Amino acid sequence: MAHRLTVIGTGYLGATHAACMADLGFEVLGLDVDEEKVARLSAGDLPFYEPGLEPLLRRGLASGRLRFTSSYAEAAEFGDVHFLCVGTPQKAGEYAADLSYVNGAVDALAPLLRRPCLLVGKSTVPVGTAERLAGTLARLAPAGGDAVLAWNPEFLREGFAVQDTLHPDRIVAGLPAEQGAAEHAEKVLREVYATMLAAGVPFITADYPTSELVKVSANAFLATKISFINAMAEVCEAAHADVTKLSEALSYDDRIGGRFLGPGLGFGGGCLPKDIRAFMARAGELGADQALTFLREVDEINIRRRIRMVDLARQQLGGSFIGRTVGVLGAAFKPDSDDVRDSPALDVAASIRAQGGKVTVYDPQAMRNARRAQPSLDFADSTLSAVRGAHVVLLLTEWKVFREMDPGDLAEVVAERSILDGRNALDPELWRAAGWNYRALGRP
Template structure:
């Protein structure tokens, strides 16, 4: 018999997981309380940008393998395994993660499940959550029902979510007394057939795997950005430095790219939630270094605003500034905690006239900060600009040539916030260009030995 799967929560993670489960051949029902979102998904329309996912969604809505509902009764009756993929945002009153959506999903399932079922958490949660939920399920399951809980963390990269679901680099299962392993292996049989590594562990380890991975990546990014602060002061080439240490196999080159810092809905939230959780456990000093990781990350934004001001004679008021890219990363329309959007807003608040172009992120950015001037191309954004900033490394910005903007800008000044352009080539074409890890005096843009003060 074909496995019947439910996915509770149809946001970024849930919609991806549901469509990919259907692609694996299962009958899938996605649940959400947002009727407008459900209607859009049923019509094959995604509320966010993710390459390859719209096609998969439309394919399996049409095939009948994937459908959507707002009824827990329908989900409980129509599925054998329930994946919880709801959000765990940062609480408004603290750095802790908000567990209300996870708890609400479990409570609603317990109200309606009759018989045997497996609930599988995929949401990123503080360690100890799964154990608490397991106890709740044991106490709240209906008489005659046997409900097991497992934790199966997700490791999706925005822009590569379909690939990361269908061909993940590992599968992690956190189990309570081993219950649910057989069914999980059945669900992931197509993935395991690709020789995907499988990690079977306890509930607590599975919860920690995701936050540990994100904490490590955030630390690695802030590490190279901390050294960028040094090279901005004393000189040096941050990219060569990263290359040199990246040859060490213990370190590796990936994520050693100095820039404007990390953002999005995961890394900032998760490192703060981890600090809050270990503090609750009486281990406040254990993850104290993550506070500095967070501060280094936020200082990159300060640095770019200071640099922009310096390049414009310490006067941003009424200057025309072009911002290319406002999403936190390319191949996404996500502007949550985006350093690029934050920088654009800060420049606006300093009095600059800011024109923004992002291939996918304009609408979401305008929803959060409508007062910027959002336009439809990089040439329109750069028209009459006194300064251009490349803040997200979309391919069309990586491929920019000096002549592409020279005829439309007012001044040939550019901040390469992601270190993706060939700066010597741009300088040969008369551009004043700089970026993370490098300081150049205005005018001839020759290397300098003193840094621009970073705003506090």
């Protein structure tokens, strides 16, 4: 328990990792270049919504074990283990990942590393990045061979980030080729994750490239599973079949399983879309692009869901959005998150707005981010005010409050009882019995 940890980049991943590691008893220093974020985290004010995280943050601060800074010198001086958690977004106009934040962080930290330490990459990166960064570390760190790099990809889901961090499915450790350094890195990581290992969490050691590939192939598989069921939804629509029944029946086959087989508006967020694109780009650079051409189809099926949703809404309104009012429920890319990065819901809302519809959006947590991302949309502060006067209601993010809506309550304020369920989250019989025209993706 002697290790002192730093977490470099305190966004969705890093802030969660920092607070959880402090809760496990480590002394943790979080570092971010965003001064406002550092100030808010230091004040116990979580800059984003993640269930259960703020109490952990406050507990860590109160214990004195958790602090935040923007000083690399302080972090280098403090840490025995440095977790790298900065963003790797999609480059503008390209499929590839933008590695400037990762490179910037390592370039800033490495020259300050004077004593033995382990740098642990957690960001999602294209295969080959760890090997290159190990070279940077060797070149720049005054500690020389005593500054070692490991790659430890993160698999947490937003909305379940605390649970996933404290109780992961598995821990993957990408280790250096040199045996002494590898043994040292593995020993330190086993100490850092001792609580999870004692609980029986599988610990898999691998070389750098394998560890990097585990992460992107996991996300590629999940994206493929979602697009598979959404492709079935397209066929179901054409054949007048019901994809929700189909998905349920498939789920009882253990070889297939029901998770990530939820048909609807498809995947968004700061991970799956950009990760499959970066994976394709990297495979291309490696001369293995053919292996991943199916991911292009996975991406296209996913984008088609959004287009289909807009088409359905237009159809429902008699062929045009002009002069029509649309109530949109949901802006986050998924429930229990305020993250609107590549959000299918916001994408659909913006597209309808661009085609002349008057769109009013409500989301329980993502309003601030949604306003910033799509300032031309109208926003309401409750479900009922978002759908007041609506000619059609679109359920695009399946928050619990939306799944449990009473069709009678909404009927009193809408202009027309017409609802499109983009997430197959409502009971069609209940809504139809209440006089609503209910339609969904992939079912009659």
